[in-house]
Amino acid sequence: MLNDYNDVLQKLCHHLKQLAGSEVEITPQTDLINELAIDSVKLLNLIMEIEDEFDISVPINALADVQTVHELANLIHRIKSQKQ
Amino acid sequence: MSLLDKLDAVAAARKALLPEGVEVFGTPIEEVYSSTEARIGDQRILFLGTNNYLGLTFAQECRDAAQEAIRSEGTGTTGSRMANGSYSGHRALEREFAEFYQCRSCIVFTTGYQANLATISGLAGPGDIVLIDGDSHASIYDGCRLSGAEIIRFRHNDAADLEKRLRRLGKRSRSTLIIAEGIYSMLGDRAPLANIVKVKDAYNSTLLLDEAHSLGVLGETGQGLVEETGLLDRVDFITGTFSKSLGGIGGYCVSNHPQLDQLRYVSRPYIFTASPTPATIASTRAALRLLREGVELRRQLWRNVHQLYSQLKELGYRLGPEPSPVIATILETPQQALALWKGLLEHGIYVNLVLPPATPEGNSLVRCSVSAVHTTEQMNHVGKTFAKLRETIFQ
Numbered sequence: 001m002l003n004d005y006n007d008v009l010q011k012l013c014h015h016l017k018q019l020a021g022s023e024v025e026i027t028p029q030t031d032l033i034n035e036l037a038i039d040s041v042k043l044l045n046l047i048m049e050i051e052d053e054f055d056i057s058v059p060i061n062a063l064a065d066v067q068t069v070h071e072l073a074n075l076i077h078r079i080k081s082q083k084q
Numbered sequence: 085m086s087l088l089d090k091l092d093a094v095a096a097a098r099k100a101l102l103p104e105g106v107e108v109f110g111t112p113i114e115e116v117y118s119s120t121e122a123r124i125g126d127q128r129i130l131f132l133g134t135n136n137y138l139g140l141t142f143a144q145e146c147r148d149a150a151q152e153a154i155r156s157e158g159t160g161t162t163g164s165r166m167a168n169g170s171y172s173g174h175r176a177l178e179r180e181f182a183e184f185y186q187c188r189s190c191i192v193f194t195t196g197y198q199a200n201l202a203t204i205s206g207l208a209g210p211g212d213i214v215l216i217d218g219d220s221h222a223s224i225y226d227g228c229r230l231s232g233a234e235i236i237r238f239r240h241n242d243a244a245d246l247e248k249r250l251r252r253l254g255k256r257s258r259s260t261l262i263i264a265e266g267i268y269s270m271l272g273d274r275a276p277l278a279n280i281v282k283v284k285d286a287y288n289s290t291l292l293l294d295e296a297h298s299l300g301v302l303g304e305t306g307q308g309l310v311e312e313t314g315l316l317d318r319v320d321f322i323t324g325t326f327s328k329s330l331g332g333i334g335g336y337c338v339s340n341h342p343q344l345d346q347l348r349y350v351s352r353p354y355i356f357t358a359s360p361t362p363a364t365i366a367s368t369r370a371a372l373r374l375l376r377e378g379v380e381l382r383r384q385l386w387r388n389v390h391q392l393y394s395q396l397k398e399l400g401y402r403l404g405p406e407p408s409p410v411i412a413t414i415l416e417t418p419q420q421a422l423a424l425w426k427g428l429l430e431h432g433i434y435v436n437l438v439l440p441p442a443t444p445e446g447n448s449l450v451r452c453s454v455s456a457v458h459t460t461e462q463m464n465h466v467g468k469t470f471a472k473l474r475e476t477i478f479q
Contacts, residue, residue, distance in 0.1 A: 041441045048218070048237060057252050059213075059234035 008054070008080065009073040015049055016069065028070035054080050101418055101439065108425065108437050118142055119331075119457050124434065130462055132428075132452045133436040137409045138300050138381045139457030140331035143374055146367040153366035161359045165192075166348065169359030177369050178336075184376060185307060185322065187338040189345055194360050196296055196325025197223040198353045199335025201230055203292065203323050204263070206351035208233035213260040215249060215289070217241065217275070219268050219444050224294065230352070233261070240268075240444065243279030250287040257287035264291070266298030266309035270444055270451070272410030274298070277309055281318045292321040300329025300375045301409055306382060326364070330371040334360045378456075385409060385456035388463055392454055395467040399474050411452045412438075413470075420477055421448035427473040433466060 013026050020026070020036040032038050038046070047058050056079045066072045085093070102108055115123040119139035120131050140146055153173065163169040174192055181190040193199040204227030208214050212233040216224055219240040228235045236253075239245040250257045262284050264275040277293070284291045295308035303311025306329070310316040320341060326334035337344065348354060360368075374381075386407075393407035402414040415421040418439050425437040428450070438449040452466075 039441045041446065044218070044237060048239060051236075051249070051252075055252065057234075057236050057249065059236055061229070061235055 004081070005073065005077045008077045009069070011053055012050065012069065012073050012076065015046060015053070019046060026069060028068065028073065030069045031067055032069065032072065033067070050076060056080055056083055102422065108422070111434070120455060120459075120462060122434070124429070127429075127432060129429070129432045129434045130458075130465070131434055132454070132458075132466060133434050134455070135297070135328035135453050136331060136455050136457075137297075137329045137385060137453070138331070138371075138375060138378055139455045140329070140371045140374055143331070143371065145370040145374060146331060149366040149370040150363035153362040157362035159363070160361045163358060164355055165359045166355045171359075171362060171365070173362055173365040173369065174359060177365055177372070180369060180372055181336050181338055184305075184372065185310075185316065185338045187322075188340045188342065190336055190338045191344065191347060191354065192360065192365075193335040193337070193354060194357050195333055196323075196327055196335035197226075198357065199323045199325065199337055200224050200294060201227040202347060202351040202353035203321060203337045204228055204261070205230040205232075205353065206347035207231075207290070207292070207321070208261045211259070213253060213256055214263060215246065215253075215260050216263045217265065217268075219265075219270060220263060221265065221269055221294065221296070224263055224265075228263075241273060241276055243276050243283050246280060247283045247286075250283060250289060253287075257289050260287070260289040262289050262291045264293055266293060266295040266302065267408055267410060269297055269410060270438065270442075270449060271404030271412050271414075272297075272408035273405045274302075274309055274408070277313045277315050277319075281315055285318070290320045291318075292323065293319045295322055295324040296328060297408075297410060299324045300378065301382065301385065304379065306375045306378060326368045326371070329375055330368050332364050332368045332371060334364055334368060381456040385454065388454045388456065388458050391463055392452065392466060396470055399471055401470065401474070409454045411454060412449045413452075415448045415450065415477075418448045421450050424450045424473055424477050427476065428469060431465075431469040431472070433469055 016026050019038055019042055030036060044060060047060060051058050054076060058079060062075055066075055111124060113122050113124060119136050119142045122129055122131060161169040178190040178192050193202055200223035208231040210232040213236060214228045214233045215236050215238060216228060217240055218237045236249055238249050253260060264280055267274055298308035300306040302308050310319055321337055321339045323337045326332040389407050389409055393411055396403055404412045421437055428435055436451040438451055440446045443449050
């Protein structure tokens, strides 16, 4: 279970680095909007990439509670686990 | 951050982007002379940023009808469609729209925004899914949020991507409302309707098409993309607005599904707002007649569209993917877009400036809206001005 989460986190960080720049340090506590300057449109586009990467559906309503990298990874992990 | 600090942050961001004294948003229009001309400050300007595609805001029939309605029925209904706000004109307009689309029924709403809000939130609910194009208008996003349904986006105008997302939903695709637009408001491109319809049929989903920018513009009688593609009977719900080709304000939804009428009892944006004024209804009824007969207006509109689109393309401007009455020049930076917007205004041409995050892919847009009643001289002036500004903007 933890391995799954770490796998999600690693892949998510890869996508985030493409958006924010490879020189930016990303940790689970990094704030997506305030620290990575990912605006709402970029975040929505990122979600489509993530849906394809993990072959899942991520309703954008669920993003209301997401602020950090960890929270987004957790959401993806939860949806992925429910599918399996 | 306190409640009001958030708004201060918005003000600071706007100030950083736009120089002092430039009223890009909410530009004060002092006087309106015609469908295409007005005064801003001391300057007479050409409207090239309205959605007045057929130029009907000054059509004599529409103005006479509105005046007569005010004289005979007063200035407002002061009530909801649900209560005292359904006059004979409202019901007649619904019959006329239903007949225009050869559909079972129609509901008229107070604005186009509310038409989407009301229709989407009435059709979908918690447990359902709305699958929307990534470039959807804000009214679609807001309608989806109000519905409580799960919102999933597909890549703009990509039916294969839509299919992939429906496949992932499995059986839930049957309780999915797909939403697309006839012409998209930012770049002016059309939805690939034939492919979308094919996918929605394969997955037993429901399709809503917003014809806000395509009503009056596409198809022999101006029904929109459904008429141009011959797919009217394959789309479940069509919404649209009166505030573009019809030159008024209001919105509609038409459908052959008998359930449409139930929205009158469940849809909050329909129930909890006052109905359109008698003048609005009367001018819209007159405008709808002119729109249906407006074959020559549409021909002139498209002549103007092709002239401007090809001129701008030859000049090297980056444009939306296909000619349409919405012609967007795509600029790399907000500063370039602002310079072009200001340059056009200094030459007496008013267009729309659209900046991120309201734009696709973070680009900045200077968006022109072409009208059937723009004259050859006006279109030539526009072309020459874009040519003149090209060198200064990109030097």
